[in-house]
Amino acid sequence: MKAIAVKTGDQLEELDLPLPELFELDLLIEVKAIGLNPVDTKVRKQQHSPAQPKILGWDASGIVKAIGKKVSRFSIGDEVYYSGDIHRQGCNAEYQVVDERLVALKPSLLSFTEAAALPLTSLTAYEGLYNHLALNSQSSHEFLLVIGGAGGVGSMVIQLARLIPSLKIVASASRPSSQKACIESGADEVIDHPLKISNPQLISRFNYIFCTQSTDIYFYPMTNLIAPFGKIVCIVESTLPFNLEVLKNKSASFAWEFMFTRSLYQIEMEKQGEILSKVAHLVDRRSIRVPPIQILTGFNIENVIQGHQLLETGKTIGKIVIEMG
Amino acid sequence: MKAIAVKTGDQLEELDLPLPELFELDLLIEVKAIGLNPVDTKVRKQQHSPAQPKILGWDASGIVKAIGKKVSRFSIGDEVYYSGDIHRQGCNAEYQVVDERLVALKPSLLSFTEAAALPLTSLTAYEGLYNHLALNSQSSHEFLLVIGGAGGVGSMVIQLARLIPSLKIVASASRPSSQKACIESGADEVIDHPLKISNPQLISRFNYIFCTQSTDIYFYPMTNLIAPFGKIVCIVESTLPFNLEVLKNKSASFAWEFMFTRSLYQIEMEKQGEILSKVAHLVDRRSIRVPPIQILTGFNIENVIQGHQLLETGKTIGKIVIEMG
CATH class of the missing domain: 3.90.180.10 (Medium-chain alcohol dehydrogenases, catalytic domain)
Structure with a gap:
């Protein structure tokens, strides 16, 4: 062949x-x-x-x-x-x-x-949302931030999360065309690049964060944005060590979603x-x-x-x- | 007064x-x-x-x-x-x-x-087990490792986890008197200090790890012991940065349990x-x-x-x- x-x-x-x-x-x-x-x-x-x-x-x-x-x-x-x-x-x-x-x-x-x-984007989005962030019907009125909402995984994350009624979905995207795509996927709101966030109302706001972009870049910003008892899931490999202590007062968690874990470990x-x-x-x-x-x-x-x-x-x-x- | x-x-x-x-x-x-x-x-x-x-x-x-x-x-x-x-x-x-x-x-x-x-130990144990590790009745036949099973929090973790039928509870303890206390609390098995574990059958074995002792000391050993899609919860503040990447292939997660988060953030x-x-x-x-x-x-x-x-x-x-x- x-x-x-x-x-x-x-x-x-x-x-x-x-x-x-x-x-x-x-x-x-x-x-x-x-x-x-x-x-x-x-x-x-x-x-x-x-x-x-x-x-x-x-x-x-x-x-x-x-x-x-x-x-x-x-x-x-x-x-x-x-x-x-x-x-x-x-x-x-x-x-x-x-x-x-x-x-x-x-x-x-x-x-x-x-x-x-x-397949690959939907498996990644689904496992991240439902296995790691553990979204369920009781997640209504909670807040999800999707970092990189216009990418392949990001748009699938928004669409699959949109199935939960009243979950508030905020996506990050920089370009106007990407911001429009996030809204079309089902985001309630689009914000600019998370590193530029200065709105104090967003601090400790998000019960769930799904980061489809650089873990190295967004780790510390996410620790500010995550809510007490909030859950962060990342998919992009990191090269830097992180000070996990910054999540402790919030009793927050960090998870990896890697789509090939199930087949790798059978x-x-x-x-x-x-x-x-x-x-x-x-x-x-x-x-x-x-x-x-x-x-x-x-x-x-x-x-x-x-x-x-x-x-x-x-x-x-x-x-x-x-x-x- | x-x-x-x-x-x-x-x-x-x-x-x-x-x-x-x-x-x-x-x-x-x-x-x-x-x-x-x-x-x-x-x-x-x-x-x-x-x-x-x-x-x-x-x-x-x-x-x-x-x-x-x-x-x-x-x-x-x-x-x-x-x-x-x-x-x-x-x-x-x-x-x-x-x-x-x-x-x-x-x-x-x-x-x-x-x-x-x-109160303090039981709140810590309960929130760690049920909020962070998300133990439930379907956790039967899964494996929980309690690092420091004979301490105040550890003994409460074992007792509260024991309420789930068929959950396999393994506790770590070094001294014979501590090992006996773990079994009395309800552990199925006691192992020595996790840093001394050489049994390859324990690698990637534990669906859940509750670490009641030094996060700094046990972080990397836990990344070996945790199972794919496993969850780690820690309660002792860390001073070192950690390379989270070592958890990625397993799609594993790390959470903090801090008993005062709820009152701190109301x-x-x-x-x-x-x-x-x-x-x-x-x-x-x-x-x-x-x-x-x-x-x-x-x-x-x-x-x-x-x-x-x-x-x-x-x-x-x-x-x-x-x-x-």
């Missing part, structure tokens, strides 16, 4: 690789569309062995072509979407194997291309399939919008390289999706 | 002070017994103004002698116990005023002396009265034991100084309680 992979130091190559081995809970999926994410460029830069080329890509949709012996949830021909497992081969290939517990039927309203734009992996099923249901009910998509047509090395270059500008709006064509 | 207070630099003095002013939600309480805690010696060492002597003491039992205009939960003559508000005057006095929301009727099985040993203060009511009920059902108590008889400067000195040895077993006599 055709695959685009990294053999050594940061170089993408188009390779002809054997079909991957199918374990008993795996689905063999014919990939129809590939969503690109910053994790692709991060893994590209890691050390890999030339003898074991690493196939990148952790957002995809496709069709089930074969199933492992113990697969119980899917049948051949099912149209599915998933993010997958960062420690297995990714979706930049004609075929991929994925544990069925990480997979769901794709939203029926969406094309493969649209469906491939959703912990309740079926929860990710369940989340993707819920998201598909919400999309089909038109409660969640698909982000703007920039389509690259054709699965070839040029398009993957172009996609990575676009990601690395940091200026893409919405999702980049490669259609297999 | 007689009170023992700090006027300047670290010096306890016996003073004759006016009765404190009663606000509309306050109870005026005749103090019958005073529990001593490390927070007493910490506040003693802080800067105070000679014009406003600071009365220490945040564990007490007593009798309601007068009530504010809007008090609705208590009547004159009620026998109560409470920890109180660290930013108001403490209980080292013949009389004290406390917001009724922080107070509960004392366990009917207990003497005033026994009741004064419970946030749902009634929850503390509710917790103390639950604890009283559990004591009266004999589900919670009172810790060993070392009684100092008579409310005088000598006994308060002796109590502080005992606390500062760090070697007291159980609680020190001063009976007003």
Whole structure:
């Protein structure tokens, strides 16, 4: 099968690789569309062995072509979407194997291309909001701050949080177009860059903070903005040490959301399939919008390289999706 | 009224002070017994103004002698116990005023002396377990590690966690007598000092860790012991910065429990009265034991100084309680 992979130091190559081995809970999926994410460029830069080329890509949709012996949830021909497992081969290939517990039927309203734009951001947003911040129906009238509300994860956070009636959602965004996007996603209010906040009414205001941007930059500002007994969740790796003591008087907490924890530790992996099923249901009910998509047509090395270059500008709006064509 | 207070630099003095002013939600309480805690010696060492002597003491039992205009939960003559508000005057006095929301009727099985040993540790343990670690009936078969299981807070943590059937409770303790105390409190297993853990089966094992000892010492060991999606709660202030990144692959979280957050920020203060009511009920059902108590008889400067000195040895077993006599 055709695959685009990294053999050594940061170089993408188009390779002809054997079909991957199918374990008993795996689905063999014919990939129809590939969503690109910053994790692709991060893994590209890691050390890999030339003898074991690493196939990148952790957002995809496709069709089930074969199933492992113990697969119980899917049948051949099912149209599915998933993010997958960062420690297995990714979706930049004609075929991929994925544990069925990480997979769901794709939203029926969406094309493969649209469906491939959703899994990683929606899993991150959902786990952050419902596992870590522990939002629930009693969170009404509480305040959530979404730092970076116009990005891929941020817009999904706002949309999924919007399902809780009367939760007050405040998003941060700098540019007017981003601020407009936050309101369209469902934010009640948009504020400027959190480092510029001088409004004393926002100090200790937020019961929940979901930071989709630099943890290093926003850690201390968040400790001012968080409410007593408040919860902070972050997704961007940090390089600095932090003085946790500043959260103590507030009995506040800090959590990481890392979308690949479940597959990495093989912990309740079926929860990710369940989340993707819920998201598909919400999309089909038109409660969640698909982000703007920039389509690259054709699965070839040029398009993957172009996609990575676009990601690395940091200026893409919405999702980049490669259609297999 | 007689009170023992700090006027300047670290010096306890016996003073004759006016009765404190009663606000509309306050109870005026005749103090019958005073529990001593490390927070007493910490506040003693802080800067105070000679014009406003600071009365220490945040564990007490007593009798309601007068009530504010809007008090609705208590009547004159009620026998109560409470920890109180660290930013108001403490209980080292013949009389004290406390917001009724922080107070509960004392366990009917207990003497005033026994009741004064419970509030601060049980509030800390309860908030840590149920607010921060979010233990619930679905936590069965999960693993809780209590670092310092034989101390005042630790023994209460074990007893309150023991109410969840099938939760596996592992406590750390070094001395044989402490290890025995952990088992008597309800721990399933006792391990040695967490820094000495070499058993690889304990790595990533614990869904919950409640650290009652030095956060500075145990932070990094806890990041090894915590399970994916696990929660850590700490109560001892830290002086070191920490590299939070080590928790990221596990999507783990870190929370502070500080018993005075609710009164400091005036946030749902009634929850503390509710917790103390639950604890009283559990004591009266004999589900919670009172810790060993070392009684100092008579409310005088000598006994308060002796109590502080005992606390500062760090070697007291159980609680020190001063009976007003």
